[in-house]
Amino acid sequence: MRHKFINSKMLKGKPLSQDHVLSRHVPETHWYHAATLTKMLQSFPVLYIKPDKGSSGTGIIRVKRLNNSESLVSFKASSKKYPNTKIASEVAKRMHRGKKYIIQQGIPLATYRKKPFDLRIVLQKPSNQWLLTWMSAKVAPRSNSIVTNVAKGARDAKIMEVLRGADQQLNVPTVLKELSGVSYKIARKLGSRFPLRIVGLDMGIDKKGKVWFIEANTRPSFHGLNKFDPVQYRRYLLAKKQTEANS
Numbered sequence: 001m002r003h004k005f006i007n008s009k010m011l012k013g014k015p016l017s018q019d020h021v022l023s024r025h026v027p028e029t030h031w032y033h034a035a036t037l038t039k040m041l042q043s044f045p046v047l048y049i050k051p052d053k054g055s056s057g058t059g060i061i062r063v064k065r066l067n068n069s070e071s072l073v074s075f076k077a078s079s080k081k082y083p084n085t086k087i088a089s090e091v092a093k094r095m096h097r098g099k100k101y102i103i104q105q106g107i108p109l110a111t112y113r114k115k116p117f118d119l120r121i122v123l124q125k126p127s128n129q130w131l132l133t134w135m136s137a138k139v140a141p142r143s144n145s146i147v148t149n150v151a152k153g154a155r156d157a158k159i160m161e162v163l164r165g166a167d168q169q170l171n172v173p174t175v176l177k178e179l180s181g182v183s184y185k186i187a188r189k190l191g192s193r194f195p196l197r198i199v200g201l202d203m204g205i206d207k208k209g210k211v212w213f214i215e216a217n218t219r220p221s222f223h224g225l226n227k228f229d230p231v232q233y234r235r236y237l238l239a240k241k242q243t244e245a246n247s
């Protein structure tokens with residue numbers, strides 16, 4: 001079986017939202033429409049609006065409800081307050097014409113030294129079973145960063161250091177167990193829908209320690225990771241070689 005690159009965030013998220021066990025770990029997600037934004041802003045204090053086929057954290061817009069009359073729109077390094085009646089038109093100004101967007105419930109990410117972080121989890125399928133081969137954290141550059149992509153200034157960090165040192169008191173063994181359980185389930189579910197040999201998951205931990213799926217990369221980048229963690233990198237390379245030998 002060959003591996004196929006899948007671009008659309010909506011396409012990759014659908015089978016997970018529809019799964020009875022996994023759905024509680026997947027943020028509510030819809031295609032973007034101004035009316036959906038207005039509606040979701042009533043149920044969620046923070047919303048993420050992302051190009052369906054985006055990458056590296058580019059083009060992401062965050063809307064944060066401040067009160068019944070105002071919200072904060074963040075894009076790149078700037079944040080500005082607007083009346084709620086103007087939010088949809090302000091979001092539209094920051095969108096790329098011709099690109100499709102999804103809108104998603106925002107996850108209140110746990111922080112490390114006040115900076116939000118998420119996790120990079122890689123699973124590979126060298127033969128007939130998924131194997132978790134990589135786990136690390138990505139810590140945003142600033143406390144007000146809206147994305148945790150290394151391409152946008154986040155740094156790779158050791159998962160244990162970040163979970164143990166998080167500003168929220170996390171039950172680390174419980175988080176790790178949930179994280180690996182959910183990650184394996186995601187890999188198996190996505191692997192049953194698409195011909196996949198590797199998935200790189202962006203997983204979030206919220207401030208209460210709950211595990212959330214953010215995004216699945218079907219062509220995860222390992223740029224710079226050999227130097228960051230040579231032991232895990234060798235595990236990845238070995239699985240990659242086995243995958244190639246078996247396909």
Ligand SMILES: Nc1ncnc2c1ncn2[C@@H]1O[C@H](COP(=O)(O)OP(=O)(O)OP(=O)(O)O)[C@@H](O)[C@H]1O
Nearest residue numbers: 048054055056057058104105106107147148202215
């Ligand atoms: N629903 C969300 N709640 C909280 N943070 C989010 C949410 N969606 C995205 N983010 C933040 O934005 C970052 C980038 O989002 P995402 O991974 O979905 O897109 P991308 O990185 O541009 O795409 P790709 O992972 O395919 O390169 C995440 O790593 C996370 O820090």
Ligand SMILES: [Mg+2]
Nearest residue numbers: 056057202215
């Ligand atoms: Mg990502």
